[in-house]
Amino acid sequence: MHPATRRALYRRLRSANPRPRSELEYSSPFELLVAVMLSAHTTDKSVNAATRKLFPLANTPRAMLALGIEGVKPYLRPVGLHNAKSRNLIGLCRQLVQHHGGKVPAQRAALEALPGVGRKTASIILNIVFGENAIAVDTHIFRVANRTGLAPGKTPLAVEQALAAGTPEEFKRDAHHWLLLHGRYVCTARTPACPACIIADLCEYADKTKSGASKERPRPPGASRSRPRTRNRRSAAG
Numbered sequence: 001m002h003p004a005t006r007r008a009l010y011r012r013l014r015s016a017n018p019r020p021r022s023e024l025e026y027s028s029p030f031e032l033l034v035a036v037m038l039s040a041h042t043t044d045k046s047v048n049a050a051t052r053k054l055f056p057l058a059n060t061p062r063a064m065l066a067l068g069i070e071g072v073k074p075y076l077r078p079v080g081l082h083n084a085k086s087r088n089l090i091g092l093c094r095q096l097v098q099h100h101g102g103k104v105p106a107q108r109a110a111l112e113a114l115p116g117v118g119r120k121t122a123s124i125i126l127n128i129v130f131g132e133n134a135i136a137v138d139t140h141i142f143r144v145a146n147r148t149g150l151a152p153g154k155t156p157l158a159v160e161q162a163l164a165a166g167t168p169e170e171f172k173r174d175a176h177h178w179l180l181l182h183g184r185y186v187c188t189a190r191t192p193a194c195p196a197c198i199i200a201d202l203c204e205y206a207d208k209t210k211s212g213a214s215k216e217r218p219r220p221p222g223a224s225r226s227r228p229r230t231r232n233r234r235s236a237a238g
């Protein structure tokens with residue numbers, strides 16, 4: 001994709017949603033870390049359903065540790081893989097308490113050393129909590145980057161590197177959320193809503209959905225009228 005087209009694409013996404021935010025509900029860096037860790041292989045909606053009950057009981061590493069694996073397990077059923085996620089959650093809390101004074105660390109290596117935390121989760125934390133320009137690549141962003149021609153790559157890491165190299169600085173901080181929301185609600189996996197897509201004229205996808213063929217109801221990414229209830233109270237500075 002030509003750099004001028006790339007810039008135009010980001011401008012378009014920015015004007016539709018100037019302040020994109022995560023749809024995960026959280027009120028502290030620790031809650032965000034837990035929510036992102038739990039969101040592997042499931043939806044933000046099911047994570048929010050679980051954490052709405054769990055966080056009022058325990059929203060610090062020490063309080064979570066006190067619940068223990070068996071104590072958190074019933075709350076993690078909605079997110080799937082709850083046995084493994086319960087073990088990871090308690091292991092993560094133990095490491096935070098033992099090695100980081102109960103705080104979420106600001107270094108990628110320290111984040112990725114936590115149980116259940118990989119590159120994607122670490123990038124999201126570095127971006128939202130610590131203000132870094134890391135662009136985490138999930139399944140939606142991988143699809144959008146490849147379809148549009150914005151940052152083609154065969155693996156999430158290749159796409160991440162292409163995004164890092166080709167995204168103008170002014171868009172890097174919010175690129176993750178713009179592309180994620182666009183993939184989740186417009187450029188969906190099965191039938192992308194191309195006729196209603198605000199970047200259709202810039203997108204290089206050869207197999208665009210024709211008018212009248214879309215079965216999905218497009219929702220402008222981040223549009224407030226359709227946002228689910230959220231208690232995401234933190235600013236990007238965390």
Ligand code: SF4
Binds near residue numbers: 147186188201205
């Ligand atoms: S035009 Fe279609 S394929 Fe391209 S970004 Fe929009 S929804 Fe996705």
